[in-house]
Amino acid sequence: MIDLSAIRRESVLGRALRAPLRLIPPATVLPIAQGPLRGARWIVGSATHGCWLGCYEAEKQRLCVAYARPGMTVFDLGANVGFYTLLFSRLVGAAGTVHAFEPVERNLGYLRKHLALNGVSNAHVHPVAAGRRTGRADFDPSRDPRTGRVVSAATPSTLTVPVGSLDDFVYREGHPPPQLVKIDVKGGEGDVLDGSDRLLSEERPTLFVAIHGLDQWRRCYELLTRRRYRIEDLKGVVLDRDIEHDEIVATPG
Known part of the structure; x- marks a missing residue:
């Protein structure tokens, strides 16, 4: 490739x-x-x-092929315009399901168009940001649609978007739990993991996590190791807390 x-x-x-x-x-x-x-x-x-x-992201695509299986339920958090949603849809097949979470209107439009263009029927779009708790949050859409993120304080450029925790999505709303979760939420990954405590403890899905900055790396490392996850880079090398990585695979230990 x-x-x-x-x-x-x-x-x-x-x-x-x-x-x-x-x-x-x-x-x-x-x-x-x-x-x-x-x-x-x-x-x-x-x-x-x-x-x-x-x-x-050729290496990440190869990992998706290695981990996603027919019949799986996959969550795509930070689905953007749908590249990985389409990929997971193809990999899990008609017996599987993909749930795509994306709060940005511009991205949602393209995401839905890509699903329609390809006749996808096993993917469901949720116009929310994944986070620590269900509610609403300030979101900076950024000039680059790939880098929008939830922020702690509003500015003239921010939007207010709905937010949902994965624990609420599965255990309160009754959606089937995932076997694989892709997280790329531009600095909100620690909050997503905080809002998935029960899911990670009981269902033990495999996680692909994009890490944005040293603080998020250390936070995610602590959260995942405390839940007995094995943390590797995309090449399968087990990672140490003190060396920051921007893409990880976390598998239940």
Whole structure:
């Protein structure tokens, strides 16, 4: 799999490879070119070109293939425009279910369009942010739709969005528990884990967690090791608390 993201934008090769991509109209729908989502229909301007090229987060895609199985229930937290929602939908098959959580209207529009373009019937969209407790929170949507996040204080640019904890989603609302959870919530990962205490203790799902900063790394490490999770990087190397990592896989011990 060619990973365009591994080639620096500022390099001569990076500029040469990316220049033609700017000529493609943003509304163009193309089949994803390679990888486990090959052939899926994708809106070019919805996200980075790596998505429709199929090379976006190639290593993480390989892990999804390794862990997601037919019939599983998967939660996609921070679903954005639906790349991983589509991937999990394909991997779990008709007998499985994907629940996609995304609070940003712009992203929700593309997420729903991608599901419709691909005739997906086993994925359910929830227009909420995952967090510590159910309620509402201030959310900074950011100029880059990939980096919106829940914030502690409102500013002129923030929005108020609904928030739900996974414990409430499963045990109060009655949704089947997941066997696999992908978390990419731009600095809110510790709050998501706090709001999943019962789920992690009783159901023991595998977790893919994107970590944003040293404080979140240490917080997540403590939360997960206290619940007897084994923490590895994407290559399967067991991790130490004192060395920050930005992507982890947590499996029940």
